Amino acid sequence: MWEYTDKVQEHFTNPKNVGEIKNASGTGNVGSIACGDALRLTIQVDENDIITDAKFKTFGCASAIASSSMLTEMLKGMKLEDAKNLTNDDIAQALGGLPKEKMHCSVMGREALEAAIADYTGVMLPMAQGEVVCECFGVTDLEIIRAIKENSLASVEEITNFTKAGGGCGKCEGRLAALLVESTDKQSSPATAQKKKKRMTALEKIKKIEEVIEREIKPTLKKDDGDIQLIDVDGDFVTVSLRGTCAGCYSSQTTLKEYVEKKLREQVLDTLIVEEDK
Amino acid sequence: MAFSLDTVIYMDNNATTRIAPEVLDAMMPYLSDYYGNPSSMHTFGGQVGEAVTQARQSVADLLGADPGEIVFTSCGTESDSTAIFSALRTYPEKNHVVTTRVEHPAVKNLCDNLETLTGRKYHISRLPVAEDGTLDIERYKECLTDETAIVSVMWANNETGVLFPVEEMAKIAKERGILFHTDAVQAVGKIPINLKDSTIDMLSLSGHKLHAPKGIGVLYVRKGTPFVPFLNGGHQEKGRRGGTENVASIIGLGKACELAAAMMDEENTRVRALRDKLEKGLLSSVPKAILNGHPEKRLPNTANISFEYVEGEAILLMMNQHNICASSGSACTSGSLEPSHVLRAMGVPFTAAHGSIRFSLSVYNTEEEVDFILEKMPPIIARLRELSPFWEED
Numbered sequence: 001m002w003e004y005t006d007k008v009q010e011h012f013t014n015p016k017n018v019g020e021i022k023n024a025s026g027t028g029n030v031g032s033i034a035c036g037d038a039l040r041l042t043i044q045v046d047e048n049d050i051i052t053d054a055k056f057k058t059f060g061c062a063s064a065i066a067s068s069s070m071l072t073e074m075l076k077g078m079k080l081e082d083a084k085n086l087t088n089d090d091i092a093q094a095l096g097g098l099p100k101e102k103m104h105c106s107v108m109g110r111e112a113l114e115a116a117i118a119d120y121t122g123v124m125l126p127m128a129q130g131e132v133v134c135e136c137f138g139v140t141d142l143e144i145i146r147a148i149k150e151n152s153l154a155s156v157e158e159i160t161n162f163t164k165a166g167g168g169c170g171k172c173e174g175r176l177a178a179l180l181v182e183s184t185d186k187q188s189s190p191a192t193a194q195k196k197k198k199r200m201t202a203l204e205k206i207k208k209i210e211e212v213i214e215r216e217i218k219p220t221l222k223k224d225d226g227d228i229q230l231i232d233v234d235g236d237f238v239t240v241s242l243r244g245t246c247a248g249c250y251s252s253q254t255t256l257k258e259y260v261e262k263k264l265r266e267q268v269l270d271t272l273i274v275e276e277d278k
Numbered sequence: 279m280a281f282s283l284d285t286v287i288y289m290d291n292n293a294t295t296r297i298a299p300e301v302l303d304a305m306m307p308y309l310s311d312y313y314g315n316p317s318s319m320h321t322f323g324g325q326v327g328e329a330v331t332q333a334r335q336s337v338a339d340l341l342g343a344d345p346g347e348i349v350f351t352s353c354g355t356e357s358d359s360t361a362i363f364s365a366l367r368t369y370p371e372k373n374h375v376v377t378t379r380v381e382h383p384a385v386k387n388l389c390d391n392l393e394t395l396t397g398r399k400y401h402i403s404r405l406p407v408a409e410d411g412t413l414d415i416e417r418y419k420e421c422l423t424d425e426t427a428i429v430s431v432m433w434a435n436n437e438t439g440v441l442f443p444v445e446e447m448a449k450i451a452k453e454r455g456i457l458f459h460t461d462a463v464q465a466v467g468k469i470p471i472n473l474k475d476s477t478i479d480m481l482s483l484s485g486h487k488l489h490a491p492k493g494i495g496v497l498y499v500r501k502g503t504p505f506v507p508f509l510n511g512g513h514q515e516k517g518r519r520g521g522t523e524n525v526a527s528i529i530g531l532g533k534a535c536e537l538a539a540a541m542m543d544e545e546n547t548r549v550r551a552l553r554d555k556l557e558k559g560l561l562s563s564v565p566k567a568i569l570n571g572h573p574e575k576r577l578p579n580t581a582n583i584s585f586e587y588v589e590g591e592a593i594l595l596m597m598n599q600h601n602i603c604a605s606s607g608s609a610c611t612s613g614s615l616e617p618s619h620v621l622r623a624m625g626v627p628f629t630a631a632h633g634s635i636r637f638s639l640s641v642y643n644t645e646e647e648v649d650f651i652l653e654k655m656p657p658i659i660a661r662l663r664e665l666s667p668f669w670e671e672d
Binding site for chain 1: 423592
């Protein structure tokens, strides 16, 4: 069970400013139902660039709801310029702190605010232009680098706590560790990080696996009157079915592991595990 | 906020159960006066050994087993590890393990990490489940090979309560000469089990799921099953598990098994009726509420319901304000940022997986408690949906 402060409990039990402003000056939508939390923030800005009203709708846990509620309370009456400088830490502090695993809830509040301001000013968000590092939660390198710098993050676990990156399949952990080193090294900048080789997306991976099977593996198996078909790719697990003489062959396991898996590891990703669908 | 036993409505019995008062009474003398070691030669220790023998008999009776087939362990996880490692060490030439995608982490994570743990590569077949959480027997049959060292399939799923046809599956494994293990931690005490009529080779159970204390488990090992111990040491448990017996807990488990046998009918009639009332009530009074798991092929005590467009941890905390205890398969409660692997394997959409709540009852629950939950849940869900950006009133 999480240890929530009284403030968090209070804003969860009796959240303030729930709803949507009709004809809002700016709307920020962040997160998704797949991620497990999402926030729609609407703000009303007057002619003097003061936020006169803010409302939220949040799908998520207690700390996500409390962070959203607190954010809207802080925003009301705030100058737009000041709002631009609001950080996730400001939200967390106002709540008397959040459990470290829940810091991403405050980050979500800040991102929604930025999105709402960008919607109002028409200036595109720089963070969204980064390269996606965590596919599970769609977190970009720029978002991660900023979280590292602003919150002095020192481990991959902390990055996950603040941005959720790495909290799904965990395959981006290596990349996160690299970003950590790059960001804490004063010499480097986000620009150099971007030059690094792009990570394969799930789609690219499947395509590549298909390609290798079609181009190399199938022809080889066919020489022995065998055949192979790709059934499914789930993370690192590649399910294939062996056909023809391969199917009943006593050495099919050897074929699978020694040949198919080896080939795919060499040419696609060295963590792949090939399994047979029988 | 401290909860006392009088005010709490405990519907989280698949997580752990209350120690039955009769169990505690049976244990107490062995935590005070009778502290002897069952292995000692003197009567002072020997009388403790007799009590352990009696408890072993009670456990065996509940399972329809022979007392010699009961090995006491420290928990369900130890039993699972012992069973699987024993099979792998018995058949070092075999490199294939069959399990399912919905196992408890005690088996799932063990299988996922076998290569690291053993230094050997294993081929793991993880059987998929249908939308209602059930297994496809044909697919299972096709999966078995001459390389298969062990099949490990849970009897009842901890999250949905869905039952797997493990007796039938064990029979099929037997015909192929393959060892069959079942993690029956959620099944024992809730449904009748008679191992004499089955060919299951090994079965795990955990004391604290059936009103015995935490820290005591059992691995049933059928007579004649090849066995390699997990913990080596003294001659306890006939050399199958070294370590001085956790005497008081063993006595407690024995008593708990006697009680479970006596209350088996009640569990499958009164408790089932309470569960059904709760489930039907919630499904009819809350819009967009979905039952997870097969409606019939299920434990009598478990109801797993998804409330679409709201998040499980928030629901649980609101329930908590009314002293209602349950659990959720949402990401925020799983500690992994992703929702339950069981619900995902069943293909439950994200809109529903994050908002799943598991109610698991026991013989200590009452109709008043069910009525109280039925009164409190609809406004909780309605309130959270008001907050949700995905909820649109039809």
